[in-house]
C-alpha cells in the first residue's frame with residue numbers, strides 16, 4: 506500500500522474523531538523521510554527498539570526525530586529481561602537501593618523525548634517499573650552507563666525484535 510494512502514486513511518480517522526493521533530513503528534531515518542514526503546508530518550511517534558544495548562538510533566534517527574519534535578516510544582526497554590543481569594546495572598541499582606529494571610528505565614526517562622514502554626506481567630513488576638520514574642541517576646551513574654554501554658560511532662540500520 507503506498508504510504509500516501511496510509512497517511513490519508515489515518516488522517517480520515519482523525520477527522521472522523523475515531524482516533525486522536527497516529528504513529529508508526531520500526532521506521533528508520535530514510536523511512537521517516539519517505540513518510541514526510543508522503544504527507545505524514547502529523548505522525549505523533551515512532552515506536553522503535555531502543556535500550557542500553559541498542560543505542561544505534563542515537564546516531565541519526567533520534568536527532569532526526571528530535572528536530573521534527575516527534576517523541577520516541579522505546580520498546581523492549583529491558584531487552585525482554587536480558588538486560589537485568591548486566592553487572593553495571595546491578596551495581597548502580599545497589600547504590601540507589603533500586604532494581605536493575607528501574608535503572609534501565611530511568612536511563613531512558615532521563616533522555617529528552619523518550620518514552621519507554623516496558624511489558625510487565627505481574628503487579629510487582631508494574632510497581633517496580635512505575636518507581637523508575639522517581640529514580641534520579643547522578644552524572645556519575647550516567648557516565649558509567651556510557652562507558653559500559655557504548656554510544657554508536659557510525660550509522661547502523663535500525664534493529665527490530
Ligand SMILES: NC(=O)c1ccc[n+]([C@@H]2O[C@H](COP(=O)([O-])OP(=O)(O)OC[C@H]3O[C@@H](n4cnc5c(N)ncnc54)[C@H](OP(=O)(O)O)[C@@H]3O)[C@@H](O)[C@H]2O)c1
Nearest residue numbers: 530580581582583584585586606623624625626627630633
Ligand atoms: N513495535 C514493535 O515492533 C514491538 C516489538 C516488540 C515489543 N513491542 C512492545 O514493547 C513492549 C515491551 O516490550 P517487550 O515485552 O518485548 O520487552 P521488555 O518490556 O523489555 O521486557 C519484558 C520482560 O521483562 C520482564 N520485566 C518487566 N519489568 C520487570 C521488572 N521490573 N523486573 C524484572 N523483570 C521485569 C517481564 O517479565 P514479566 O512478564 O514476568 O513481568 C518480561 O519478561 C510491549 O508493549 C510490546 O508490545 C513492540
